[in-house]
Amino acid sequence: MSRIEVLLCAGTACLSSGAREVKAALLEALAEESLVGEVRIVETGCMGPCELGPIMLVYPEGIHYVRVRPADVREIVTEHFLKGRPVRRLLWTGELPESKEIPFFSRQLKVVLKNCGRIDPEDIEEYIAVGGYKALAKTLIEMSPADVIEEIKRSGLRGRGGAGFPTGLKWEFVRKAEGSPKYVICNADEGDPGAFMDRAILEGDPHAVLEGMAIAAYAVGAERGYIYVRAEYPLAVQRLETAISQARRYGLLGEGILETDFSFDVEIRVGAGAFVCGEETALIASIEGRRGEPRPRPPYPAQSGLFGKPTLINNVETFANVRHIVLRGADWFSSIGTQKSKGTKVFALAGQVKNTGLVEVPMGITLRELVYDIGGGAPNGKRVKAVQIGGPSGGCLPESLFHLPVDYESLTEHGAIMGSGGIIVLDESACMVNVAKFFLEFTAEESCGKCTPCRVGTRIMLGILERISRGEGTEEDLERLEELGHMVKDASLCGLGQTAPNPVLSSLRYFREEFLAHIRDKSCPAGVCPDLVHYVVVPELCRACDRCRQVCPTGAAQGTPGNPPYRIELSACINCGACFDACPFGAIERRPGRKER
Amino acid sequence: MMEKLELISKYPRSREYLLLILHELQRANPRNYLTPEDLRLAADYLNLPLSAVHDTVTFYTMFSLRPRGKHIIRLCDSPPCHLAGSWSLLSALKRELGIEVGETTPDGLFTLELTSCLGVCGVAPAMMVDDEVYGNLTEERLREILDSYREGR
Numbered sequence: 225m226s227r228i229e230v231l232l233c234a235g236t237a238c239l240s241s242g243a244r245e246v247k248a249a250l251l252e253a254l255a256e257e258s259l260v261g262e263v264r265i266v267e268t269g270c271m272g273p274c275e276l277g278p279i280m281l282v283y284p285e286g287i288h289y290v291r292v293r294p295a296d297v298r299e300i301v302t303e304h305f306l307k308g309r310p311v312r313r314l315l316w317t318g319e320l321p322e323s324k325e326i327p328f329f330s331r332q333l334k335v336v337l338k339n340c341g342r343i344d345p346e347d348i349e350e351y352i353a354v355g356g357y358k359a360l361a362k363t364l365i366e367m368s369p370a371d372v373i374e375e376i377k378r379s380g381l382r383g384r385g386g387a388g389f390p391t392g393l394k395w396e397f398v399r400k401a402e403g404s405p406k407y408v409i410c411n412a413d414e415g416d417p418g419a420f421m422d423r424a425i426l427e428g429d430p431h432a433v434l435e436g437m438a439i440a441a442y443a444v445g446a447e448r449g450y451i452y453v454r455a456e457y458p459l460a461v462q463r464l465e466t467a468i469s470q471a472r473r474y475g476l477l478g479e480g481i482l483e484t485d486f487s488f489d490v491e492i493r494v495g496a497g498a499f500v501c502g503e504e505t506a507l508i509a510s511i512e513g514r515r516g517e518p519r520p521r522p523p524y525p526a527q528s529g530l531f532g533k534p535t536l537i538n539n540v541e542t543f544a545n546v547r548h549i550v551l552r553g554a555d556w557f558s559s560i561g562t563q564k565s566k567g568t569k570v571f572a573l574a575g576q577v578k579n580t581g582l583v584e585v586p587m588g589i590t591l592r593e594l595v596y597d598i599g600g601g602a603p604n605g606k607r608v609k610a611v612q613i614g615g616p617s618g619g620c621l622p623e624s625l626f627h628l629p630v631d632y633e634s635l636t637e638h639g640a641i642m643g644s645g646g647i648i649v650l651d652e653s654a655c656m657v658n659v660a661k662f663f664l665e666f667t668a669e670e671s672c673g674k675c676t677p678c679r680v681g682t683r684i685m686l687g688i689l690e691r692i693s694r695g696e697g698t699e700e701d702l703e704r705l706e707e708l709g710h711m712v713k714d715a716s717l718c719g720l721g722q723t724a725p726n727p728v729l730s731s732l733r734y735f736r737e738e739f740l741a742h743i744r745d746k747s748c749p750a751g752v753c754p755d756l757v758h759y760v761v762v763p764e765l766c767r768a769c770d771r772c773r774q775v776c777p778t779g780a781a782q783g784t785p786g787n788p789p790y791r792i793e794l795s796a797c798i799n800c801g802a803c804f805d806a807c808p809f810g811a812i813e814r815r816p817g818r819k820e821r
Numbered sequence: 822m823m824e825k826l827e828l829i830s831k832y833p834r835s836r837e838y839l840l841l842i843l844h845e846l847q848r849a850n851p852r853n854y855l856t857p858e859d860l861r862l863a864a865d866y867l868n869l870p871l872s873a874v875h876d877t878v879t880f881y882t883m884f885s886l887r888p889r890g891k892h893i894i895r896l897c898d899s900p901p902c903h904l905a906g907s908w909s910l911l912s913a914l915k916r917e918l919g920i921e922v923g924e925t926t927p928d929g930l931f932t933l934e935l936t937s938c939l940g941v942c943g944v945a946p947a948m949m950v951d952d953e954v955y956g957n958l959t960e961e962r963l964r965e966i967l968d969s970y971r972e973g974r
Contacts, residue, residue, distance in 0.1 A: 236939075236940065236941050236954050237941040237944045237954075237956055238944045238957035239954065239955050240941055240944055240947060240954040240955050240957075241944050241957050254826070273943070274941065274942075274943020275944060277943070277944065277956075280965055367862070414940060415937060415938065416902065416938065417899030417900050417937060417938040417942075418899065418900060418901050418938065418942050419938070419940070420938075420940035420941065420942060420943075423940040450858060454843070454894075455883055456936060456938075456939055456940070456949070458938065458952040459954075493840065493841070494840065495843065495881075496840055496843070496844065496881030496883040496884055497881055497882035497883035497936070497937075498880060498881050498882065510840065511837060513835075513836035513837050513838065513839030513867075513877065514836075514876075514877055514879060515876060515880035516881070517880075544877060556925075570944075572942060573943075574901040574942035574943060574945065575900070575901050575904050575942075576904060579944045580943040580944075580945075581944075582944065612900065615829045625882055646905070646942075648900055648901055648942075650904075654904065659900065662900055663900065664901060666899070666937065669939070672880075686916055736896075759860060778824055801913075805909055
């Protein structure tokens with residue numbers, strides 16, 4: 225039995241900030257101090273606060289070390305592990321005992337993410353030790369398929385991928401659909417910019433997804449399942465492969481699971497960089513080895529899906545909820561959340577917010593709690609201006625609506641959507657025209673081109689937005705944007721086009737003044753749109769270091785080294801911002817408003 | 822070609838394995854792309870018309886019909902990374918490599934591409950080199966990373 229247990233976050237985010245090097249340094253230090261037998265290292269999935277990575281959680285104390293670098297490890301080993309004195313400067317809270325009330329954690333309710341960051345995702349025994357596959361056993365031994373569907377229906381679980389369709393109902397449709405064989409698909413083509421909960425679940429607790437799929441397969445009468453993962457997630461693919469082969473070895477996938485006559489097996493399919501494949505009919509086409517283009521519905525996949533057979537498609541987080549409902553009951557699940565949105569939801573906080581990362585909260589929590597209490601507000605004392613919620617299908621909600629509860633209905637009503645749960649926090653330095661343009665650029669680029677409203681409509685809307693951001697827009701353009709937006713929404717073939725205008729329409733709804741500033745005053749109030757700002761040298765700050773002159777491509781930045789201040793000749797300036805980026809003293813200021821030529 | 826056939830022979834001869842086969846063939850090519858022979862092989866193996874394979878290949882951004890570098894750099898261009906300054910990193914990458922997006926360095930070592938969200942927004946800005954993800958990027962870190970690949974050559 226080891227004296228100390230070190231949980232080292234090995235999610236992609238922590239690996240990308242150096243967790244692997246930290247582990248190597250740790251192993252080395254432990255070997256040198258002859259502590260190898262006394263300290264157990266567990267590589268876990270995502271712990272949540274990605275921006276503080278690499279993160280290390282040390283038991284028995286249960287304290288977090290954050291932003292650990294390989295050079296810090298020796299001190300942790302000699303001071304903490306040998307002498308019992310935790311290294312204060314690396315602690316999250318900076319003091320001991322570590323506050324149980326780290327708001328980032330204390331406001332969360334972890335159901336789906338319970339095992340993430342707590343168990344080794346590559347070891348099925350750790351999953352089983354914390355109750356894994358118990359729900360599958362209960363389902364197969366104690367419940368009929370109809371019982372399972374009834375339980376899921378009663379729980380009020382709705383799809384976590386975006387649209388929020390009642391999960392139990394979907395299962396019932398597939399169960400009752402005629403045709404065989406039937407298939408179960410897990411949609412792990414998480415593509416919304418800013419959403420990464422599915423990646424974290426797949427990397428941190430892959431068996432929970434497999435277990436949810438197996439229970440679903442039993443309920444709908446399927447024997448074969450697919451997990452469609454995007455190719456941008458190689459670590460998730462690798463951990464799933466490990467999990468599947470372990471589950472097969474333990475008889476939890478394959479023929480005659482748990483000695484019953486139920487058989488079910490899962491295969492992984494890897495995407496190849498097409499956002500639209502997250503749409504269910506496009507995803508099915510992609511699994512079939514075709515272009516990932518959507519097709520009109522009906523027929524819905526529940527009637528005619530993969531290979532024309534009845535198919536159940538649910539999202540990763542939806543499947544990960546299933547085992548908890550089976551074990552703890554529909555009543556428990558439906559006691560969490562709001563009247564129509566039950567359970568918890570995982571959100572990915574990103575953008576201009578202090579605590580970025582993954583958080584799981586009860587449905588119905590307000591945006592304010594999410595952004596301020598958990599997220600800590602904007603960094604550097606700036607003011608939060610809006611949140612972009614729901615990715616390219618969602619919308620921008622202003623700070624004045626932060627009292628809204630986060631549930632499917634309230635968000636939709638106000639022009640955003642729950643979507644997959646990505647929340648990008650925008651502070652006062654963000655330009656809403658630019659944000660709207662950015663999301664539309666994304667959808668225009670990712671439009672598969674099959675239907676005209678989406679393919680052409682998004683392009684025209686983008687053209688208008690580009691004009692506005694250059695200061696060439698007119699007020700009629702705003703009406704045209706709205707008209708086109710509604711047209712694209714109404715007439716597009718699939719979810720991509722039907723929601724693509726949302727970021728633009730919601731920005732117009734809540735930030736019209738900002739659009740008008742671009743149009744009437746030829747000014748970008750946030751100082752973002754390059755054609756609607758100008759650069760000046762602040763004489764008091766200039767040290768005449770000559771950096772601006774060196775990087776300036778047009779000779780607009782002028783001056784003599786050692787002889788401040790420098791100046792920018794606006795008639796030659798092309799607003800590239802190179803001097804602004806290069807100045808080591810912050811002496812170049814970007815000001816709203818077009819330069820006077 | 823025999824070696825390549827061996828590589829894909831673990832897959833059943835059914836169209837649903839086309840994407841996996843294409844990934845496999847592309848990975849096996851040191852220049853990270855699919856040759857006309859690769860497409861022919863996949864088509865013959867799955868008993869599909871060549872046009873069907875071509876049709877599928879051209880839909881997905883991760884498949885390339887042109888030679889690329891030994892390492893593919895994919896800079897994340899989604900809003901969280903954008904807000905965190907991926908834009909200036911892109912100029913740094915272009916400067917450092919001397920190429921534009923979609924191009925390959927003359928020594929054949931790197932191809933520069935943009936990607937949609939890598940799902941590591943908590944450590945934005947981020948990029949992927951082959952299968953490895955790098956977060957919290959700065960220009961300095963960028964140079965270190967590129968150097969490590971240059972040395973590993």
